[in-house]
Amino acid sequence: MSRSARLRWSTASELLRLVYAEPGITRTAACERLALASGAATELIERLRGARLLAEHRADRGGPGRPTTVLGPHPRGPLAAVVDLSAAGWRVLLGDLAGALTEAAAGSYGDREPAGFLPEVAGAVGAAVRREPGRVGAVVAAVAGAVSGTRLLQFSTRGWHAADLGVLAGGPGVPLLVGNDATLGGIAEARGGAVRGARAALHILVAVGVGGALLVDGRPVTGARGAGGEYGHLPLGDPDLACPCGARGCWDLMVDGRALARHRGDPVPRDPFAYGRNVLDAVRSGKAPDRDRRAVERTARALGAGIAGLVNLHDPDAVTLAGLAPGLRAGAPEAFADAYRGGLMAFHRADPPPVADAVHGADGPVRGALALGFDEITGPAALARWGAHRTR
Template sequence: MSPPGHRRGLRPARAREPGAQVGQVGLRHAHSVGRELENHRYSGNVVRGRTGGVGNDATLAGVAEARTGAAAGARTALHLLVDVGVGGGLVVNGRPLTGASGAGGEVGHPPFGTPGQRCPCGAAACWDLEVDGRALARHLADEAPDDPYDYAQSVLDRAERGDPDAAAAVARVAAALARGTAGLANLHDPDIVTLDGLAIPLRAAATDAFDTAYTAGLMTFHRDRPPRVIDAAHRDHGALSGAAAVGLDHLTSEAALADWHDLHAREGGS
């Protein structure tokens, strides 16, 4: 699949600093945007004294899947998007769980990876490093790629053409993706798991490796009725669809409506 332009532009920074904060205004999004935006603009007007809605791309894509996508109707949905590393989040009743400071959903940073391997985020053994182009490069004894996404695509293409080394590397990464997915399923007990980004072709290229590792990683009671793992529906449009949904939630909240009322009352009296 061809990567959307907004992700491509952010990949170099994400590879170096996965926790970097990028300010964002309007109905657009960026990876791990700032927690609060004062004087957020809607249709040319300023909602004074309130903060705007924010989110990262993978979490917003998860909202879209839970509301109108592949996970629609599920009470608890886990979304996983592989690009440079893996992002995502848990969405309950259509709303993302974002944590005490808004940083919830950093699913790529539990220590599901190689012990002692340091992640650019500052932690060790992050799952992030096991499921993307960087992992494929290590398994193939290549240099760390400048663009892990494009590198992963090239390895997937080689595997599809019958390259045994590429196929073996893809199988290892698919299994690592599945093990982490199982761990998060054990933790969160979702009704459904949606895969997005490179997670989709990685699983498709090594279905047996993924399924075996996923089943083996589940707790016994989950194996009778394991959470289904399915492909996302919105794909490249997921983050923007989720941003629109979250933005409308904010605009129609009691606090925002009160702001609009106060603003128009002041403008009417001036």
């Protein structure tokens, strides 16, 4: 990719990213935001229309003056394919520049290992790509487990072996991105969710264990291979407890359904997420015994204290909670707040970063994956490739 081509498409990239970030933005507003001169705007938008990257529709809002248009996705514009590998089953979706998602296929794992069902998923991806020829610019897999590069290392509760997700690639020239659900959920919160626009946001997901991400300007900090964000395997917990990950004292064991079970005197639950939700629902309804209340309190305290340490570490503007975490806080608000405040360094305590519940639920990871896909698609290099075939 030549340097001049990248430069040529860099303004186009900015505009398309703005349109993605703020669906329904008008042409005038977008140009003003980019400080784009009037003539340049005309030429740029005409070029993007010609390249099937953008379409305009009348914006009918009152007031005098020549009406402007709303910028939106071109009907034959680029799409991102999202592969959702959640605990419940798999889905393949297609999303456009407006953030509209349509399900293309879905299925369940049954009793199969990844090697068993991945070909099926890959087939669904391929079918979706072929159904919209030339339009799919990226495939993004959202995985409910630990990942490294395109490898799945560990999956939710299921005891799957590690597997390479490379088979999900959508064909030559279509990059495959893989992210875990906590990271992608964090992206969704930082870009269009509870902490939209935060410069640095910390997202914490409690499911089976704890995952999360630090988002800087909406981009996740995921380390060399995308395996970062494993907050649950910081040794913030009891050093006498061995974690299935191989280490000891992992925070994981202090804040999820397994912690609640331990405090209540139950054995390790088969599905810690469902177990945790049940306990929290019971406490929430007010009909739970004191033992349950205390278990939630201890767990919320461990959550709050750990988050405080992570705030010391990352200095975020704000924190978002997802999965069981909002329920844990709601079930023992004082315990959580005490532990949170108490764990902050003095200078943070004067002005603690607000802790908000995530606004995206189960669709957070998929929304984040779509955003990541369009980051790729709307980059200058990818646009230059797209435009090379479609302009004029």
